[in-house]
Amino acid sequence: MSYPLHIVVCAGIVPDPLQTLEPVTTPAGPGLKNEMVLPAVLDPWAASALYEAADLAAKNPGSKVWLVSLGPKAKLQQVMMTVAQKVAFELVPIDGPIGGFPDAHSTAAVLAETIAALPGLDRGKLLLFGGWESATRGAGVTLQLVGERLGIADQFQGVDQIDLHEDGSFEVLERVEGGKHQVSVCAGAPAVLGWATGSLAEPRNNPQVGMANMRTIMPALQKAKAAKLDANGLRYVSVSLPKQQRETRVVKDRSPDEIARELAEWIGEEN
């Protein structure tokens, strides 16, 4: 027995978080140095959501997965050449001037409007997926705001697992403090699930999946509507990036215990 779902995944593209990212002030507000030079990737948190969506759809025949992504068309296209090989989805691209640190409210408005207008979308089957955070930017609230705008009250964040029941209800594991999960049972769609890492490995690249996706992705990209993000007079007080901490020393004549103790102290300093 399966339960067909309509899963919409909101997934932004971000500069590869492992590149050198330096915040700078640009005429358009806070940005990243040489941002257009940096390779883009699907936001890793949202990528987890996409893989979970594809897995859930595969287990429930008749389901469909949309990937809604807002970003410069050229960058979207480049990222899709990698993502499209992994799982099947229909891309809904929005050609936007994304860069730096866009306003979550404006972004959510554009996403919600686009999702509401998706042809054939059945709200009664809708699960709205996304990352609960962003690897390189975002206030961690965009997905909730999209849900609010779509009038979806059941929202779960930091999700690591979903188990769908035969009646369409589902059980969700959300991350809570202390490395534990909170277990919730939801009556069914529509619902918003902001994913943490989930439990699935990154799918293998499958050229046939890529070819099948590409038949719809390229036309969709060519027809992508342009969206302007309105900052609504927003003023940025500060922005920051997750920092890569690295401190290398060559240490001699120290026992493993001593080194471990120092490492523990160093890690403790970060808290």
Next chain:
Amino acid sequence: MSTTVIPEEQAAPEIERQTMEVDIACAGFGPAMGGFLTALARVLSENAGDPAFESRAMPGMPLQVLCYERADDIAAGVSGVVTRGRAIRASFPELNPAEIPMAAEVKRERVLYLLDPVGASRRSLALRMADAALRMARVQDHAFELPWTPEFLNKHEGLILSIGQFNQWVGSQLMAGGQVQIWPGTPVSGPLMNGRAVEGLRLADQGVDKAGAPADGFMAGMDLRAQLTVVGDGPVGAVGQALDRALGLPAGHARREWALGMKFVIELPEGTELEPGTVWHTFGYPEPEIFGFLYVHPERLVSVGIFVPSWMGDPSRTAYRYLQHYIQHPALWKVLKDGTLRSWGAKSLEESGKHGEPFLSGDGFARIGEGSGSTNMLTGSGVDEAWATGTQLAEAVVELLRAGRGFTEENLKATYEARRRASWVERGAEEARNARNGFHDGMVKGMVGMALAGLTGGRFSLGAHIPPAYRQIRHQRPRLAARDAAELALADGRPLHDALMTARGWPEIPFDGRLLVTHQDALLLGGKVQAMPGFADHVVFLHPELCIACEDKTCVAMCSGQAITWGEEGVPAFEREKCVHCGACLWNCGQSPDGEHANIEFRAGAGGLHSAEN
């Protein structure tokens, strides 16, 4: 019945595989493939309704052209280059370098001979005498600037490029057009062969263990069957190597000359006097055999690096440390010292030129770019030539499609090879054929030979017997034997190359954490070294007994990513998660099972160094 030419250790051929029919299958996306796909896509776009360009693999559809690239992003090319850019400008007559990040038009060139300010460089008596004379003439900053740039080195009005950014710029346009598809993150393990004909490509198996045996999530690499297979996967690419093994090289040809190019991308300090478009060529330091370069990009970025050649016989070819000494040379340090290291990269260059040219085409296949021997080692130019060979093949493909003729060896020779032979690429290759011969007998003789060939258009050159790469490594015993140095390195907890260099009198590097950083830190700067899980090791030591007997372990010293280390019982250990895919191990192995090739195989592998600023 087709057979595949892939390493036997990988998945057994009886494994059931998915098959996909395409028209043109391409391996590797670099400048050569960029040229090929750009020229081909342009014709396909302008003649969308022409039945000549209808797919045979998928009737009713346009020509199906698919390109597979190992790296996870097409911007992951590792090279900063200066090129005359003739072929690139021919493809883009309105090219504005400002449209390509990090691109600049060449404005000023200098050639500098660098003296040794440290005293650790291994210089011959003749060179030491020349150095003494120059010092008496009071040269500034231990560098003597040649009064002119020889014409064969001149790149005036050419382009300084980041190949990563250039590839991204080209690839974006190609993908936006939709006539061709480029799939990154997908290594190709080898060609599908039927006798001497190529019938497509096999993608690498996924979900395998280190040795290639099926493991969790196994997915057999797909077979792509194609009328034409275009091989542009570079000098260490798996497809090109497999073809060389299967077909051999033309009589008298051999791939014996290599170099490792390693470079930093440095952000210059505010107020720098170096203007975008500035090019320095250097020679003489840190060792006489090591050439160097400095290219200034826009926005205060500079690529600065060295080439460590195979003919530098010494087994301690320790490029990273040499590069650190290079940038500290007074002539460079005065412009770099307050800069910040942004990224780092390394790549093998196949420097045999015409001597290493493989069969350029055959039934169902054609080879383009550096792996086809197109690099001109007199002018030190490869990108322009590679791009040109790609466009020549595209013109040939269009001609054959329009004529309804198949991609047979005969037809490809008459179209692609004929174009290449009649072009400036071939003329340049002939001029350069023996230009570097003298270097095998020392730097002074090498410079004389290079000047002789360069100034006479290749009519005169020095003769040479060039041994296989493994025999170019001199198995000599310097003051401190390699084994002793290695034991010192192990005991001291430091990388082998550091111990070797220090033992030879090179000063310690004064790490500052900003411009002078450890090799391990450099691996994490400005990018990432990444290896997707589920692929087999792509560096394989074929005969353990040869490794055990090898005392030099040049593979360890030369490994750009410190991915090859001393292993247990004398066989080096390989960590694919640290490999930058420079391919240096392929020609830095001092042992050979067959008298020609290395005891190391460099196979298809995913990942590598992903740095956008290279």
